[in-house]
Amino acid sequence: MSLSAGATGPDQPAVTAIPALPHRTRLAIISRLFAVQASWNYEILIGTGIGFCVEPALRLLPGGAGGEAYRAALARQSQYFNAHPYLSSFAVGALAKAELEGQPAARIERFRTALCGPLGSVGDRLVWVGLLPTCSFGTLLLFGAGASPLTCVLAFLLLYNAGHVVLRLWGLQMGWERGLSVAAALGHPILREGPVWLARVGTLLAGVAVPLTVARLVGGTGIATSGITLLIAAAGASTLVLFHGRVEGWRLALIAGSAALVLFLLRHA
Amino acid sequence: MIADVLVLGLVGAILGLDMVSFPQAQISRPIVSATLGGAFMGDAGVGLLCGVLLELFAHETLPFGASRYPEWGSSSPVAGAAAAIGASVGSVSMALLFAVPFGLLTASAGGWSMVQLRHLNARLARRRLEALARGSARTVAGLQVAGATADLARAGGIALLAATIALPLVRWIAVQPAPLAPYAMPMLASLGGAVAGGAAWKMFHSTAGTRWFGLAGLAIGIAIALVRSR
Numbered sequence: 001m002s003l004s005a006g007a008t009g010p011d012q013p014a015v016t017a018i019p020a021l022p023h024r025t026r027l028a029i030i031s032r033l034f035a036v037q038a039s040w041n042y043e044i045l046i047g048t049g050i051g052f053c054v055e056p057a058l059r060l061l062p063g064g065a066g067g068e069a070y071r072a073a074l075a076r077q078s079q080y081f082n083a084h085p086y087l088s089s090f091a092v093g094a095l096a097k098a099e100l101e102g103q104p105a106a107r108i109e110r111f112r113t114a115l116c117g118p119l120g121s122v123g124d125r126l127v128w129v130g131l132l133p134t135c136s137f138g139t140l141l142l143f144g145a146g147a148s149p150l151t152c153v154l155a156f157l158l159l160y161n162a163g164h165v166v167l168r169l170w171g172l173q174m175g176w177e178r179g180l181s182v183a184a185a186l187g188h189p190i191l192r193e194g195p196v197w198l199a200r201v202g203t204l205l206a207g208v209a210v211p212l213t214v215a216r217l218v219g220g221t222g223i224a225t226s227g228i229t230l231l232i233a234a235a236g237a238s239t240l241v242l243f244h245g246r247v248e249g250w251r252l253a254l255i256a257g258s259a260a261l262v263l264f265l266l267r268h269a
Numbered sequence: 270m271i272a273d274v275l276v277l278g279l280v281g282a283i284l285g286l287d288m289v290s291f292p293q294a295q296i297s298r299p300i301v302s303a304t305l306g307g308a309f310m311g312d313a314g315v316g317l318l319c320g321v322l323l324e325l326f327a328h329e330t331l332p333f334g335a336s337r338y339p340e341w342g343s344s345s346p347v348a349g350a351a352a353a354i355g356a357s358v359g360s361v362s363m364a365l366l367f368a369v370p371f372g373l374l375t376a377s378a379g380g381w382s383m384v385q386l387r388h389l390n391a392r393l394a395r396r397r398l399e400a401l402a403r404g405s406a407r408t409v410a411g412l413q414v415a416g417a418t419a420d421l422a423r424a425g426g427i428a429l430l431a432a433t434i435a436l437p438l439v440r441w442i443a444v445q446p447a448p449l450a451p452y453a454m455p456m457l458a459s460l461g462g463a464v465a466g467g468a469a470w471k472m473f474h475s476t477a478g479t480r481w482f483g484l485a486g487l488a489i490g491i492a493i494a495l496v497r498s499r
Contacts, residue, residue: 034291034292034293035290035291035292035413035417037289037290037291037293038290038291038413038414038416038417038420039390039393039394039412039413039415039416039417040289040290040387040390040416041387041388041389041390041391041393041394041416042335042387042388042391043391043394043395044391044394045334045335048394048401048409048412048413049413051401051409052409052410052413055406055409055410065406066406070404071403071404071405072404073404074404074405074406074409075401075402075403075404078401078404078409079401082334084334085293086293120334124333124334128331128332128333129331129472129473132295132331133328133331133468133469133472135295136298136300136324136327136328137328137469139300139324140300140321140324140325140465143300143317143321144490144494149304149307149308149313149314149316149317150313152300152304152317153300153301153304153305153317156295156298156300156301157294157295157296157301160294160295161294161295164293164294164295195476196476196477199472199473199476199479200473200476200478200479200482201482202469202472202473203469203473203476203479203480203482203483203486204482204483204485204486205486206465206466206469206473206483206486207469207482207483207484207485207486207487207488207489207490208486208487208489208490208493209486209490210325210462210465210466210469210487210490211462211487211490211491211493211494212490212493212494213321213325213458213461213462213465214458214459214461214462214494215494215495215497215498217318217321217322217454217457217458217461218454218455218458219498221451221454221455222498223495223498223499225455225498226494226495226498227495227498228455229455229458229459229462230459230462230491230494230495232455232459232462232463233458233459233460233461233462233463233466234462234463234466235463236459236460236462236463236464236466236467237462237463237464237465237466237467237470238467239463239467240463240464240466240467240468241467241470241471244467244471248329249326249329249460249463249464249467249468250326250327250329250330250339250373250464251377252460253326253370253373253460253461253464254370254373254374254377256456256460257366257369257370257373257456257457257460258370258374260366260453260456261366261367261370261442263449264363264366264447264449264450264452264453265442265445265447267447267448267449
């Protein structure tokens with residue numbers, strides 16, 4: 001389904017030109033965006049959250065809060081919806097604009113359905129497989145280089161949230177500016193090329209960070225211990241890659257760590 | 270110790286909320302939350318060691334939508350605090366050998382509790398479908414507040430229970446004479462390195478060109494690590 005579904009159909013709207021979003025409304029939407037997943041569940045997913053975020057804008061509809069148009073729009077916006085939480089701001093901005101422009105309900109619903117897939121997949125690649133691990137490996141690199149606890153924590157939070165907050169704000173702005181044509185914004189170089197470059201930087205950082213982190217963790221035990229630990233880590237990583245999808249390393253580590261603890265204690269007893 | 274448990278319950282509740290409900294700023298990541306847990310017990314350095322080890326494992330578990338993944342926000346501060354307390358009374362290695370698997374186990378329990386919470390949220394929403402279809406703002410806000418409150422209580426409960434078990438246990442474990450203790454850190458580090466290395470490949474290998482970036486990074490990292498180990 002096209003993101004501009006219904007653009008030239010029989011339900012072509014009599015669109016109302018609307019003024020800029022008042023600052024107070026914009027602030028209310030922005031603050032709510034951070035809680036878009038508060039009622040996440042397996043049936044509506046973040047549908048209620050989208051309704052919650054769009055609601056401040058709907059108060060500007062004819063009849064105001066509680067009016068007929070307001071209630072109809074809120075009911076529409078609180079239905080099933082799925083997207084990456086940060087990129088849902090694109091949807092919130094676009095849907096708020098569409099409702100205030102008076103676009104036909106059927107067109108908004110089609111657009112809403114079509115948005116789910118792209119906002120989910122782009123967000124997962126950009127954030128969960130891009131920004132998050134890259135910031136994490138960057139922080140581990142700092143740790144491996146000898147950084148203090150405060151430096152590590154602040155570096156991670158500042159680096160990650162610079163991207164996170166900007167993405168939410170930019171998404172809302174793009175959504176609001178483009179309305180039902182927000183699909184064009186999803187082709188922006190940041191969203192198209194960003195995941196590729198984050199993956200490259202992330203891989204480079206991971207390559208440097210993991211050996212340095214392991215070396216600092218076993219620090220002071222000499223080159224032999226560091227070398228053997230790194231070799232075992234490399235062999236373990238290769239095995240996990242080989243059994244990709246069939247074995248979860250963190251579960252194995254839980255079993256191995258627990259067994260080692262019991263063994264270490266029993267050896268003395 | 271009761272005060273420590275209560276503080277960790279509160280910290281775990283707030284950090285656990287961050288994982289999904291609010292504000293997803295990743296203050297729940299182990300490298301942040303375990304360090305905080307350690308800092309609350311007076312040793313941010315040991316908290317960071319625990320956080321780094323858990324962070325290495327966390328790369329394998331990314332929070333994709335409906336998938337089930339460990340919940341680090343309520344577990345890591347308890348693990349970091351346990352490591353700090355253990356280190357203050359005994360061996361850092363033994364404290365970490367207890368705290369890291371305990372953190373993984375608690376994170377797994379936290380992941381299970383999130384699934385239950387999502388079912389609860391679905392039941393709450395199902396009962397209010399009619400009000401949602403009428404466009405009731407009160408119902409929409411009520412569901413959001415109920416979900417966030419339940420998540421806060423869930424994470425707080427997990428952290429409270431975990432701290433109640435971990436704090437006395439680590440005080441006992443850390444002072445036990447363990448001749449094999451010097452092997453604890455190399456073992457934990459090799460496990461963490463293996464999981465993080467494997468996870469990096471899984472995440473990035475499908476992007477063109479990353480192999481060379483990874484190999485270059487690895488060569489640099491190993492060379493620096495070995496030179497510094499001398």
